[in-house]
Amino acid sequence: MxxxxxxxxxxxxxxxxxxxxxxxxxxxxxxxxxxxxxxxxxxxxGYVRDALAGGLRNRKTRTIGVLAERVLSTPYAVDMIDAILTASHELGWSVLLTDSGGDSEQTQAAVRELQSRRVDVIVYAAMYHQQVHVAPELASVAVLNGFADRDDVVGAVPDEVTAAREAVTHLLSLGHRRIGHITHSDESTVAVGLRIRGYRDALAAAGVTHDEALLIRGGNDPRGADESARRMLDREDPPTAVFCYNDGMAAGVYRQAAALGLSIPEDLSVIGFDDLKLISTNLAPQLTTMRLPHYDMADWLTRALIEDKLPAPPRTVSFRCDLIERASTAPPRHAPTTRSAHPHTSGPSGPEQ
Incomplete structure (x- = not known):
């Protein structure tokens, strides 16, 4: 230094x-x-001024630094930050929060600020499942909701493939065989490819032939959701159920189903992803969805960092998403009900990357 x-x-x-x-x-x-x-x-x-008294130079500050990337301004922040604050408080540690807004220069400034405050460990919190750059000089750091561009840094991510597989398996267990998937058109987004894989895996495991025409890619905004939903539903052979990349896209399916005179779930079952309460519990009927394990990931990562119990050698740990059953899924008309039980437990389940 x-x-x-x-x-x-x-x-x-x-x-x-x-x-x-x-x-x-x-x-x-x-x-x-x-x-x-x-x-x-x-x-x-690259000088970093020590913001603490010189007497603390060789002592722990019992402070965990949170370097967020556009997280504090999103609805997803609530569970992650709540878990970090709760776990840290229980272990007698303080938390220092900073958000770079995704800007590289601001990120460097935030890193210097955390170093100047002599935080003992750092959580790099990503807004969504992605790879993040972790500066070479950073030690005692782990990535929340993503994975690092370094092999020596632990990451915590949702198990996207298993979650998508369980979402589609839920629809299959109700008797659906013609199941569509509406997803994001930006295939550079890590979760897009992983959820598509889970969707296809579930169909294959059930012996259902995948119809590529039922995989619709579109914009990840209200207009894109509506356009994708319309393309999916306004056809001669529409699906009886739709698995959506996120709850926002599911809301688009609701809007277009209503425009076409379709009733949910009587005419069409819909399942989302995220369990963003602003959407999932405000739709009518309330949305069945896969809940992202933001709290579980943050709680585990915080405790592992503070207690020095991170996996060795370092790896990316994946966490199960829970299926939250509400009222938007039901057996298709004139089809037998073949429901089966599915276990849903939260916690680290192994490396994904």
Missing amino acids: TTLAEVAEAARVSTATASLVLSGKSDGRVSAPTAARVRESASRL
């Missing part, structure tokens, strides 16, 4: 002058050009 003396040498000033500038006490005591030179040298060398 760059020292204050190295910054002073690079800026051609005394250590005392550099300290005044970097501690914000240089006004009226150090000329503006000199202060600017010190700050430029500190930035170039």
